[in-house]
Amino acid sequence: MATIQLGLDTFGDVTRGADGELLSDAETIRNVVDQAVLADEVGLYFFGVGEHHRPEFAVSSPEIVLAAAAARTRSIRLGTAVTVLSSDDPVRVYERFATLDAISNGRAEIILGRGSFIESFPLFGYDLRDYERLFDEKLDLFSQLMAEQPVTWQGTMRAPLEAADVFPKTANGLTAWVGVGGTPESVVRAARYGYGLMLAIIGGPAHRFRPFVDLYRRSLTTFDRAPLPIGVHSPGHVAETDQQAWDEAYPGFEAMNNTIGRERGWPPYSRMRFQHDVGPEGALYVGSPETVARKIAATVTTLGVERFDLKYSTGTLSHEHMMRSIELYGTEVAPRVRELLAS
Known part of the structure; x- marks a missing residue:
């Protein structure tokens, strides 16, 4: 556990500038690339960019943003959080990530998911009634x-393939995960196809997800597969003190929760709810470097996972605050987590 992989995720949330006005999508995207560069400089393992098709998020084509980051970074692994495979074409997805792998010299990863947002389905002409079947077939x-060999395949949701090959070829294959929000069927599916498991823990205590970790490992054995990595994706923010981190992060969490909540029937977000969520029984990793490090170490120990990705962008939190959060996460949180796990 002392060799835990620590990464960052962003959805490219559109943020506010110093004047309080929302930045343009273009400036937000350029800031995401700068954030990836800083993450590389402070020695973090992974930088992930999510795919969305709605006004709160600027990134709809993560691979292009990641390619820009690949040209300016040296060591950090680059991937998605997540790629909505259900509303995309698997052949094009594979070719795009094989291209990213070439640009980054073998640092590309892909996290595949069904998508917790559904805007991409009508946008690309898919029927939500096919939600499960689309993901399973694709x-x-x-x-x-x-396998990067000619493929003969037939399903019901796209045209069949007959000895079809894909290009470019990668040097050493792609690293791929399946992102899971917490259903047993999704956990078993990831094991059946031989993907790493990335648990999106965005609510409640981490220990609730231990049964999914155990199910995944049992399923790997059932399908006669070698052990595969398990990771956690959770939101958070780091500042010099707990109070500073809470004060900086809360407006963004409130704005995002209330925007999504109006669509999904959630009650209005409150400071009381936020303070619960940043506590031991909540899924927000917000606080000083010591507070965040201890909470990450506790989650890693409880679940026995190999990777933790902090979703550091939330709502309208400013680029400057996110840059400082990344710096503290890499220079203070990461070494403290390893120290805690080693002891």
Whole structure:
């Protein structure tokens, strides 16, 4: 556990500038690339960019943003959080990430998911009634493409393939995960196809997800697969003190929760709810470097995972605050987590 991989995720949230006005999508995207560069400079393992198709998030084509980051970074691994495979074409997805892998000299990763937001389905002409079948079939095809050999495949949601090959070829294959929000069926599916498991823990205590970790490992054994990595994705923010981190992060969490909540029927977000969520029983990793490090170490120990990705962008939190959060996460949180786990 002392060799835990620590990464960052962002959805490219559109943020506010010093004047209080929302930045343009273009400036937000350029800031995301700068954030990836800083993450590389402070020695973090992974930088992930999510795919969305709605006004709160600027990034709809993560691979292009990641390619820009690849050209300006040296060591950090680059991937998605997540790629909505259900509303995309597996062949094009594979080719785009194989291209990113070439640009980054083998640092590309992909986290595949069904998507917790549904805007991409009508946008690209898919029926939400096919939500499960789309992902199942496309994951099956993507899994065959991973071998980088000619593929013959037939399903019901896209045209069949006959001895079809994909290009470019990668030097050493792609690293791929399946992002799971917390259903047993999704956990078993990830094991069946041989993908790493990335648990999106965005609510409640981490220990609630231990049964999914155990199910995944049992399923790998059932499918006669070697052990595969398990990771956690959770929101957070780091500042010099707990109070500073809470005060900086709360407006963004409130804005984002209330925007999504109006669509999904959630009650209005409150400071009381926020303070619960940043506590031991909540899923927000917000506080000083010591507070965040201790909470991450506790989660890693409880679940026995190999990776933790902090979703450091939330709502309208400013670029400057996010840059400081990344700096503290890499220079103070990461070494303290390893120290705690080693002891």
